[in-house]
Amino acid sequence: MGELVEKATLLVVDDTPENIEVLSGVLRSCYRVKAALNGEKALRIAAMEPRPDMILLDVMMPGMDGYEVCRRLKADPITAHIPVIFVTAKATVEDELEGLQLGAVDYITKPISPPIVELRVRTQLALYDQQRELERMVQVRTEQLVQTRLEIIRRLGRAAEFKDNETGLHVIRMSHYARLMAEALNISAQWTELVFNAAPMHDIGKIGIPDHVLLKPGKLDDEEWLVMRRHPVMGAEIIGDHDSELMSLSKEISLTHHEKWDGSGYPHGLRGEQIPLAGRIVAIADVFDALTSERPYKKAWSVEKAVEIIEKDAGTHFDPSLVPVFLKTLPEALEIKARYGESSHG
Incomplete structure (x- = not known):
């Protein structure tokens, strides 16, 4: 047996019960029909789940006329x-034009012709279904593009990190730490996600730093340090200027x-x-993860020692109001650290 296609729901709005009965009689065999005798009730029904797929609306009604109902629906x-x-x-041209300008898709004059009503309702529902399917496809495609862009950004961030951290897990851990802090500030879910997705690009400028500087096992001399300090600007130049909020925040970070x-920073x-x-x-x-991770020039520090350094540097290196936020998120940060540890992903 074929699948049962659910009937579309139509809302018929008219202050005369006889007119509602006539339209319902024409449409009931093919559609589920609801009715409203005034504009206020029509607006309530239209806003209720499940919403009607189409509204057939009389113009001349006491109180709120059809034009006003349409205005409110579209607003x-x-x-x-x-x-x-x-x-x-x-039935004047001016009346029809006013209705269409308010956003109506069609205009049928009384007395109605049942075949014309059936045809126009069927045509407009088909167009509406097509529009909804196109919108769904656009939404799916947009989500795919967003996910692709996010994945490229993450991979670029990891590519930069591979130069001095073979697994590239630093960018994953520190972006999660950043998200935990952004979330704790409760600015907005959207901004939190932007921070999370932009953070992996923080060291993209390392791509431009020569290996003999980046991978030096000992302390950098003054000249090498000047070269290393160029990577934030290099990163900003690599990312460039974009309208995209995500790319702009990536550059800023x-x-x-x-x-x-x-x-005293750079x-x-x-x-x-x-x-x-x-x-x-x-x-x-970034600093918390760098301190607690092994690098070519250092062993990993304990969490306790790293936290002590961050607390000590509140007000000099770090924003003193953000350090308590970080400490509040530390239990969750340690779960992230364990989940994406170098030894477990080696």
């Missing part, structure tokens, strides 16, 4: 998408995550709240 995001067909005795609260010596909030968050996340 409310919940009901704006529902197609409206005016069914009315007002790349450029500012080595600035320090007291103005590349621009920004101080305090001159440093963007995302840069201040990533500074803590």
Whole structure:
């Protein structure tokens, strides 16, 4: 047996019960029909789940007329998408034009012709179904593009990290630490996700640092240190200028995550709240992970020692108001550290 196709629901709005009965009689065999005798009730029914697939709306009604009902339907995001067909005795060109300008998809004059009503309802429902399917396809494609872009950003971040950390797990851990802190600040879910997805690009500029500097097992000399300090600017240049919020934040983080609260950081010596909030968050996340991870030039420090350093540097290196936020998120950060540890992914 073939699948049963659920009937579309139509809402018929008319202040005369006889008119509702006539339209219902024409449409009942093919559609589920609801009715409303006034504009206020029509608006309530239209906003209720499941919403009607189409509204057939009389114009001349006492109190709120059909034009006003249509205006309110189109002004409310919940009901704006529902197609409206005016069914009315007002048959002048001006009347029809007013109805269409309000957003109606069609205009049927009374007395109605049943075959015409059936045809126009069927046509407009088919167009509406097609529109919904196109919108669904666009949404799916947009989500795919967003996911692809996020994956490219993550992979680029890991590519930079591979130069001095063979697993590339640093960018995963520190981006999770950054998200925990952003979440604790409760700014917005959208901004939290932006920070999480932009953080992996913080060290993309390392791609431009020569290996003999980046991978040096000992302490950098003054000249080598000058070369190393160029990577935030290199990263910003690699990312470039974009309208995308994600790319803009990635650039901002790349450029500012080595600035320090007291103005002694680089590349621009920004101080305090001159440093963007995302840069201040990533500074803590990045340093905590760097301290607790093994690098060519150092052994991994204990969590206790790393936390002690971060607490000591509150107000000099780090935003003093963010350090307590980091400490609050530490239990979850340690779960992330264990999940994405180097030894477990070696």
